[in-house]
Amino acid sequence: MFKLGQEITSDQAMRFSIETAKLGRGFVSPNPLVGCVIVDSQHKFLASGAHLRFGGEHAEINALKNLKDKSKLNGARVYVTLEPCAHEGKTGSCAKALSKYPIKEVYYGLKDPNPLVAGQGLEILIKNGIDTYPFGKYEEECEEVCEQFLYHIAHQKPFISMKVGTSLDGKIALASGESQWITGEEARKHSRNLRAHYDATLIGAGTFMFDDPLLDFRGTGYEHEKKNKVIILDPKGKAASSFKDSKINKKHGPKNVFVLTRSEFSEAWAQNLVHVINWDSSKDSWNQALKNLYNKGIASVFVEGGSYVFGQLLEHQLVQKIYMYQAPKVLGAGKSWSDFLKLESLSEAKVFKKWKTIPLGEDRLNILYF
């Protein structure tokens, strides 16, 4: 955080704008995370703001609100991760709001991804005498910060991330089934926090029955702030009878639970008062189920296993990102997280385009993009 009046570079301003955007994580969906930093004509820090909650003010408006003395905006520069919006939606147009002040320049990380409105915010600014420039640098970071939004707007279905906690030889359990715990507490807490950055958590019926998980945010800042939707994939209808007494039912309530299952099991599941979505493991049924979830307000999904779910999503190339927590251990023979993906030849291998690593205690988090 910079102090009012502290001189900062344009580089620092944009990087801080990206960091500020992250303050809204978990609360803005299906909107994008956006950050905004304002500096004065001497490049002294004036204010920052983020879009913090869906339905709340946008980043630019919050930054303006955070600046008491508006006279300092004479000749000011604004650094925003995403093009200021043109339209009047739940909140007013950000481009119009900025135009009320004698701001000199607006630097944006990305243009609006919607081709129908891209550039309209910039046009309003230009008409009002504010110069606009693409920042050029940190485009990748600006994309990552609103990756869920960019994806669901382009594809009209949820952005999907998988979370895997594995040994260095790719195992998630011993042959005996023993699986708790492979990674350390720091990694597990980190993943509970990540869970909150998504609209819904997806697990398979096996994980549901075997682990009876809470899928909560204990130990993180989201603990009392947020509840996720839960999606259960139950190909064989096995979990319907265990739902009533499950922790998920007690914690989340049936209205927040979506079950993907074959039509013959939908009636059994419907008795639990959950949302039932038809699914038959084909790519088509996946796409329809995901569109269905999207239309019910789920724009991002965090997938926590087990390996049948992972295999299905990998096979149909429905995963955008993998969070792979690796513990510095060898487990040997046992269950691999990727066992259900069957390839005919090495040329079919699922290849990651981007690979970043963060140390977490003894473990490491690999962030992988397809």
Place this chain on the structure above:
Amino acid sequence: MFKLGQEITSDQAMRFSIETAKLGRGFVSPNPLVGCVIVDSQHKFLASGAHLRFGGEHAEINALKNLKDKSKLNGARVYVTLEPCAHEGKTGSCAKALSKYPIKEVYYGLKDPNPLVAGQGLEILIKNGIDTYPFGKYEEECEEVCEQFLYHIAHQKPFISMKVGTSLDGKIALASGESQWITGEEARKHSRNLRAHYDATLIGAGTFMFDDPLLDFRGTGYEHEKKNKVIILDPKGKAASSFKDSKINKKHGPKNVFVLTRSEFSEAWAQNLVHVINWDSSKDSWNQALKNLYNKGIASVFVEGGSYVFGQLLEHQLVQKIYMYQAPKVLGAGKSWSDFLKLESLSEAKVFKKWKTIPLGEDRLNILYF
């Protein structure tokens, strides 16, 4: 490399001493890799030297040789990765050689690991008016540079490293057996270079028959400089009949090949004129076989698979280090490099104490120590 007369810090001197030690990699076994840097009384760089070949001069002698004007040694400081030797062996005592000059101080990375002679080199220096100090910093790096030596001197058996080329889900082949190639050319070349840092390469009979590998150093600086011994683990005597026409026989010759097999197959193998060592998969037989190899001059072994060999060595805790090349890919169902290790419970997991990572093209090399 520093220029003669360039002022350098003691930190730079010790780090350069460690880098210089690496010049002897692959050629000094069973001796340690040692590096030496000399600076004058004003901390200006004078010379560096390494132990480059078994039977050749030690690092200190080579550094002295690399300095033409010995008058500059008045008040000089010497930075050496390992305590200068006291004894007169194939070459003279380094401590005595240094003592001939008006050197002021010797900083050493490690004391001689042999408790019987530790400190004797230092004593000679001190008697001759040279102050000696442990450098304190970079002890881990000094240990790593001569890790093979430190291990085999302490245990009287070879230092063992495993090399694994794997996908991010721990697979080394598809279910069909297809395995070439998972990692990229840069990683494969890197591992051919590593192979040369060891006295011998160990493979299983399956790898021997299926791949018919050359186990050479093509594309590296070792290509025409060095030949390794080859060790074949053949539990079922299956490979004896394929040996005559194998690339290993043609490239390395039977005198450089050691076969570990059960007694009932030793006769068949002996007909190939290779060295046959009795082995029966028990920990005892492993230890005896390794002592046997050690007594035949093999102080370090580079293990290249397959998974039966890996499993055996992991189970009996005979591996000191793993080089794990990871490709940014998911292969799904298939063969894992650790399939032959069977654990009863998670508490038996083989845990790494140290984990370093180096990017290699698209892939990454994880260097792991037990």
